[in-house]
Amino acid sequence: MTQLLLFNVTNGLIIGAFYVLMALGLSLILNLSNVINFAHGGFLVIGGYIAYTITPYVGFWGALLIAPPLTAVIGLAVERVLIRPLYGRDPLYSLLLTFGLAFIIEDGTRFIWGAQGKPVTIPAFLAQPLSYEFFFITGYRLFMVAVVLFTVALLFLLLRYTRLGIRIRAGTLDLETVSALGVNVRALRSLNFAVGIYLAGLSGVLAAGQLGLEPTMGAGVLMPSFIAIIVGGVGSLTGTLLGGLLIGVASGLAAVFLPAASEAIMYVLMAVVLLIRPRGLLGEEGMMT
Amino acid sequence: MSGEQARKLTVLVAIWALLLLAPYWMPPLGGYTALGTRVLVLGLAAMSVNFLLGFTGVLSFGHAAWFGLGAYGCGLMLKFIALSTPLGLIAGTVLGGVMGGLLGALIVRRRGVYFAMVTIAFGQVFYYIAFQWSSLTGGDDGLRPFSRQPLHLGFATVDILSDATAFYYFVLFCFALAVAIMGFILRSPFGRTMLAIRENERRARFLGIPVERHIWIAFTLSCFFMAYAGSLYALVNNFADPRGLHYSQSGDFVIMAVMGGMRSFWGPLLGAAVFVVLQDYLSSVTINWMSFVGLLFVLVVLFFPRGLLGVIRRKSEA
Numbered sequence: 111m112t113q114l115l116l117f118n119v120t121n122g123l124i125i126g127a128f129y130v131l132m133a134l135g136l137s138l139i140l141n142l143s144n145v146i147n148f149a150h151g152g153f154l155v156i157g158g159y160i161a162y163t164i165t166p167y168v169g170f171w172g173a174l175l176i177a178p179p180l181t182a183v184i185g186l187a188v189e190r191v192l193i194r195p196l197y198g199r200d201p202l203y204s205l206l207l208t209f210g211l212a213f214i215i216e217d218g219t220r221f222i223w224g225a226q227g228k229p230v231t232i233p234a235f236l237a238q239p240l241s242y243e244f245f246f247i248t249g250y251r252l253f254m255v256a257v258v259l260f261t262v263a264l265l266f267l268l269l270r271y272t273r274l275g276i277r278i279r280a281g282t283l284d285l286e287t288v289s290a291l292g293v294n295v296r297a298l299r300s301l302n303f304a305v306g307i308y309l310a311g312l313s314g315v316l317a318a319g320q321l322g323l324e325p326t327m328g329a330g331v332l333m334p335s336f337i338a339i340i341v342g343g344v345g346s347l348t349g350t351l352l353g354g355l356l357i358g359v360a361s362g363l364a365a366v367f368l369p370a371a372s373e374a375i376m377y378v379l380m381a382v383v384l385l386i387r388p389r390g391l392l393g394e395e396g397m398m399t
Numbered sequence: 400m401s402g403e404q405a406r407k408l409t410v411l412v413a414i415w416a417l418l419l420l421a422p423y424w425m426p427p428l429g430g431y432t433a434l435g436t437r438v439l440v441l442g443l444a445a446m447s448v449n450f451l452l453g454f455t456g457v458l459s460f461g462h463a464a465w466f467g468l469g470a471y472g473c474g475l476m477l478k479f480i481a482l483s484t485p486l487g488l489i490a491g492t493v494l495g496g497v498m499g500g501l502l503g504a505l506i507v508r509r510r511g512v513y514f515a516m517v518t519i520a521f522g523q524v525f526y527y528i529a530f531q532w533s534s535l536t537g538g539d540d541g542l543r544p545f546s547r548q549p550l551h552l553g554f555a556t557v558d559i560l561s562d563a564t565a566f567y568y569f570v571l572f573c574f575a576l577a578v579a580i581m582g583f584i585l586r587s588p589f590g591r592t593m594l595a596i597r598e599n600e601r602r603a604r605f606l607g608i609p610v611e612r613h614i615w616i617a618f619t620l621s622c623f624f625m626a627y628a629g630s631l632y633a634l635v636n637n638f639a640d641p642r643g644l645h646y647s648q649s650g651d652f653v654i655m656a657v658m659g660g661m662r663s664f665w666g667p668l669l670g671a672a673v674f675v676v677l678q679d680y681l682s683s684v685t686i687n688w689m690s691f692v693g694l695l696f697v698l699v700v701l702f703f704p705r706g707l708l709g710v711i712r713r714k715s716e717a
């Protein structure tokens with residue numbers, strides 16, 4: 111029983127780490143640009159398939175380094191051409207546009223790479239379980255968590271100490287003033303969008319190594335990421351981090367005691383949070399209204 | 400009667416004439432009556448979304464949940480409790496409307512994108528329930544078998560099950576009923592208040608309007624209309640599908656409303672007609688219809704944000 115519990119909590123944490131990576135990207139874009147990026151899952155898929163395509167040439171490590179920035183470049187182009195004209199208009203429009211984009215990306219990947227799942231080969235030494243007793247802790251899973259931890263730490267440092275990060279945080283609070291102070295808001299939004307998409311691409315590569323690839327996998331992680339943001343509190347990246355881990359562990363635990371509810375538990379958690387603390391765990395007053 | 404009123408009356412007469420005569424002019428144009436029935440039902444759903452989106456300015460992106468709940472309510476009634484079409488309609492409408500009203504109370508203080516996000520996430524709850532609770536709902540396969548029942552009017556029996564034309568007129572009657580109520584509400588002082596909130600929420604608040612309560616009422620009414628449309632949809636298909644509750648279905652309804660014209664009463668019906676016919680055609684000629692539907696979203700947002708009726712209206716004003 112202890113082992114089963116540990117197994118599922120570990121599972122939950124790993125899934126939660128995924129949600130965190132996705133939700134942080136979504137959250138960055140939502141906070142600064144007021145855009146709900148429905149195509150975020152699509153960018154995860156693009157990142158994964160790029161990794162799949164280039165792995166034979168550059169190996170897994172190369173793909174891990176190259177695929178996320180490539181995804182970010184695609185994201186940058188999409189932002190420039192499709193989303194930029196919509197800033198300042200009703201958020202309804204960017205929502206609908208990225209919603210349509212998600213369809214196009216899913217269908218496009220199916221068209222290019224086929225509907226069958228595709229595996230991405232990971233280095234052999236990462237695929238081994240670390241010990242016989244804890245068979246579920248493979249090197250790859252530890253590695254994934256380490257990458258996520260490293261990336262999240264880097265992101266928070268970037269936001270805290272670099273000029274770009276400080277501008278992004280300031281823009282989240284009051285974009286107009288930031289613009290009046292002479293910051294190029296267009297470039298800021300583009301860069302911020304690219305950082306968000308980079309995170310989606312990275313989750314795509316990591317997910318590909320663990321689960322393989324399917325064109326529909328993007329839609330599956332989108333909802334949990336939304337919930338992570340709502341639970342953590344809109345406007346707070348630390349909240350998003352907490353929210354992602356929390357729903358990951360909650361669904362891991364639910365898998366032990368009530369397997370059918372492992373998906374539903376996230377929604378229950380969200381409802382409870384909204385009832386007791388409408389602004390989310392770490393959300394600031396006023397951000398949600 | 401002023402020119403404006405006369406124009407409105409002409410348009411109204413034209414719309415109803417088109418709808419009433421649909422079984423006669425659609426087949427020669429390559430359509431079929433069942434397609435017209437679908438347009439009516441999905442159009443009503445899009446109009447219900449627009450009741451909230453276009454007239455109160457509140458974006459719910461999870462309205463498919465109430466649509467789907469209506470369908471399941473209607474189906475469960477017909478399958479397990481009573482073989483009666485009107486009872487099925489009532490059951491579906493009440494189930495979806497009441498659930499919508501309850502959840503609405505929880506989320507009504509959120510605004511803008513956050514409201515949209517919370518409605519999406521909560522809508523998915525019902526999708527998972529329908530998906531997981533297979534013993535009751537049939538899970539992934541959907542709820543079946545059940546079928547709409549002939550109507551007993553006392554003096555006559557109308558066979559809406561096998562007679563497609565009779566069923567079309569039955570749906571048109573139900574549609575007219577809902578649309579009349581919707582129009583009546585929008586003309587009432589309450590409807591004017593909805594518009595005031597849409598135009599300037601802060602000013603409405605300063606005028607002493609309890610904005611939260613009004614938005615909640617508008618949300619709940621829209622959920623009832625939505626569930627009613629969903630019940631009708633269950634009757635159309637003799638089947639209730641969990642995908643009818645999914646957020647992608649909500650997206651379809653919103654795009655119908657936007658494509659037709661959010662600011663107009665009849666716009667969403669036009670949007671639904673275009674969407675249904677296009678989807679029907681695309682899925683018969685290409686397997687990549689998803690891309691085309693996605694492309695439609697992108698094109699509408701970039702080039703027709705005011706919708707078809709918005710474009711026509713602007714042209715006629717210019």
